Amino acid sequence: MPSVEARLFHGTRDVLPAELLPQKELVATLTRTFEAFGFAPVETPAMEFVDILLGKYGADGEKLIYKLAYEDGHTLALRYDLTVPLSRLVAMHPELPKPFKRYQIQPVWRADRAQPAQGRFREFIQCDVDTVGTSSLVADAENLAVVHAGILASGMEGFLIKVNHRKLLRGMIAHAGLPATADKEVLRVVDKLDKIGLDEVVAELSKIGVDAAAIDKLVGLMNITGTPDAVLASAIERLGAEPAAVEGLADLRAMLGHARALGVPEARLRVDLSLTRGLDYYTGPVYEIVTTEIERFGSLGGGGRYDDLMSLFGGEPVPATGVSIGLTRLLTALVKLGKLKARESATDVLISRFPDTPVDAALACAATLRDQGFAVEWYYEADRLKKQFQYAERKGIPFVVILGASEIERGEAAVKHLATGEQVTMTRDAVAGWMRARLTPKA
RNA sequence: GUGGGUGUAGCUCAGUUGGUUAGAGCGUGAGAUUGUGGCUCUCGAGGUCGCGGGUUCAAAUCCCGUCAUCCACCCCA
Numbered sequence A: 001m002p003s004v005e006a007r008l009f010h011g012t013r014d015v016l017p018a019e020l021l022p023q024k025e026l027v028a029t030l031t032r033t034f035e036a037f038g039f040a041p042v043e044t045p046a047m048e049f050v051d052i053l054l055g056k057y058g059a060d061g062e063k064l065i066y067k068l069a070y071e072d073g074h075t076l077a078l079r080y081d082l083t084v085p086l087s088r089l090v091a092m093h094p095e096l097p098k099p100f101k102r103y104q105i106q107p108v109w110r111a112d113r114a115q116p117a118q119g120r121f122r123e124f125i126q127c128d129v130d131t132v133g134t135s136s137l138v139a140d141a142e143n144l145a146v147v148h149a150g151i152l153a154s155g156m157e158g159f160l161i162k163v164n165h166r167k168l169l170r171g172m173i174a175h176a177g178l179p180a181t182a183d184k185e186v187l188r189v190v191d192k193l194d195k196i197g198l199d200e201v202v203a204e205l206s207k208i209g210v211d212a213a214a215i216d217k218l219v220g221l222m223n224i225t226g227t228p229d230a231v232l233a234s235a236i237e238r239l240g241a242e243p244a245a246v247e248g249l250a251d252l253r254a255m256l257g258h259a260r261a262l263g264v265p266e267a268r269l270r271v272d273l274s275l276t277r278g279l280d281y282y283t284g285p286v287y288e289i290v291t292t293e294i295e296r297f298g299s300l301g302g303g304g305r306y307d308d309l310m311s312l313f314g315g316e317p318v319p320a321t322g323v324s325i326g327l328t329r330l331l332t333a334l335v336k337l338g339k340l341k342a343r344e345s346a347t348d349v350l351i352s353r354f355p356d357t358p359v360d361a362a363l364a365c366a367a368t369l370r371d372q373g374f375a376v377e378w379y380y381e382a383d384r385l386k387k388q389f390q391y392a393e394r395k396g397i398p399f400v401v402i403l404g405a406s407e408i409e410r411g412e413a414a415v416k417h418l419a420t421g422e423q424v425t426m427t428r429d430a431v432a433g434w435m436r437a438r439l440t441p442k443a
Numbered sequence B: 001g002u003g004g005g006u007g008u009a010g011c012u013c014a015g016u017u018g019g020u021u022a023g024a025g026c027g028u029g030a031g032a033u034u035g036u037g038g039c040u041c042u043c044g045a046g047g048u049c050g051c052g053g054g055u056u057c058a059a060a061u062c063c064c065g066u067c068a069u070c071c072a073c074c075c076c077a
Helices: A017-036 A083-092 A137-154 A166-175 A180-190 A198-207 A212-222 A228-239 A243-261 A327-336 A359-371 A385-394 A405-410 A428-438
Strands: A047-049 A076-078 A100-109 A123-132 A159-165 A269-271 A285-291 A301-305 A320-326 A349-353 A376-378 A399-403 A412-417 A422-427
Touching (some): A017 A100, A017 A123, A017 A137, A017 A327, A047 A083, A083 A100, A083 A123, A083 A320, A137 A159, A137 A301, A137 A320, A159 A166, A159 A243, A166 A180, A166 A212, A166 A228, A166 A243, A180 A198, A228 A243, A228 A269, A243 A285, A320 A327, A349 A359, A359 A376, A359 A399, A359 A428, A385 A399, A399 A428, A405 A412, A412 A428, A422 A428
Parallel strands (some): A349 A399
Antiparallel strands (some): A047 A076, A100 A123, A123 A320, A159 A285, A285 A301, A399 A412
């Protein structure tokens, strides 16, 4: 067989132990958080029929769906997100008690142009929670509370949750006297406000044919800053007479009140009237989580309410809302910030030995330590002790237990704590307690 | 998808106006009187100079193409 160069498809990645060990811990924490809010897990297949996915994301998103060249190339695709597969699943299981609250931690695929430094990949893991079957804004507030708790638990410190409302956006477009069909183009420009500045936004708006009066109204709204309450109050002042906006304003006010009651700090929340979000299926509140610690980094999560999506699979419309944490992106950010406590190995203790060590007696000792709850690794070769210690050092194993013929004979063991250099020879039943007293508790 | 930059060792890079066996640091392997890690020292392994073509007596170096990758935009997790 001809040899091929070992390589990866751009935008995909291998995850090595140093990163995957902390990632697994984070997933365990997120899982506990999700379950604490009453969400239960599901998984769905990586591939779906193409027509299940088409017509849900909008033209921009649809271009990024990976279609599989299976049969005629028009039957299967890799899932693009977890929300549409969930809707399909619920449509196929009408017997599920509503509201159906599920979480799902699985990879998705997007034929994007990858940019790893910005946390942009073609394959990445999303952690979604969704509540299907209620219009209650408490469910939306719970979404905010769940992502807040989840991101905080990851060790990320600087982040904000931006919220807006699709109906409020529609009201703003109407308020400016623009046709509803113009919203996408206009809002995309306005969304760039904090990046390119006011003058540029005005220039671009007039370039796409928005008249000066409309620009004034839009920019006036976008420029409102301050606490969520202040922004809302100011928006009510300007849009209170706009029928299209009223419901959005009321929803946001209620949702934010519930979120505060659930313990989301005021300082984490921003009402951002320029937040649009590209996916077509959102109908109500929308949210996006951004880090304030890295320039030009993609969002850490996002979501919103999508009351019309379920009806696209036939049957009755079912209200639904959900939010997603971008696990791959969150981990990338933490690595970039040096906030990931990397560890090469999950091993607590290495059993080191000598040419004269009775192997089976030492293995029995390893088995005992495992029974006592330690992760124990056996050193296979009777190498120089120096080499065995170097191995433990490089893999970040905190303890080395030294077993020679004399220790085995006397029922003893020498134990060394590498971080402090402390070493004691003791009876073997004392080893577990000695190590446990020095093992830094896992966070 | 649009625009710009860069491809030399596992990683970060040097390589003079084209000129013999292409270098350094880090990492990695072995060792410094055979039961002790981090520091230091010695020695070693490792390169189709992204790939293809062209110019030339001679190309890592110049030209064309191609692929890969990075950055910004777009969009988002």
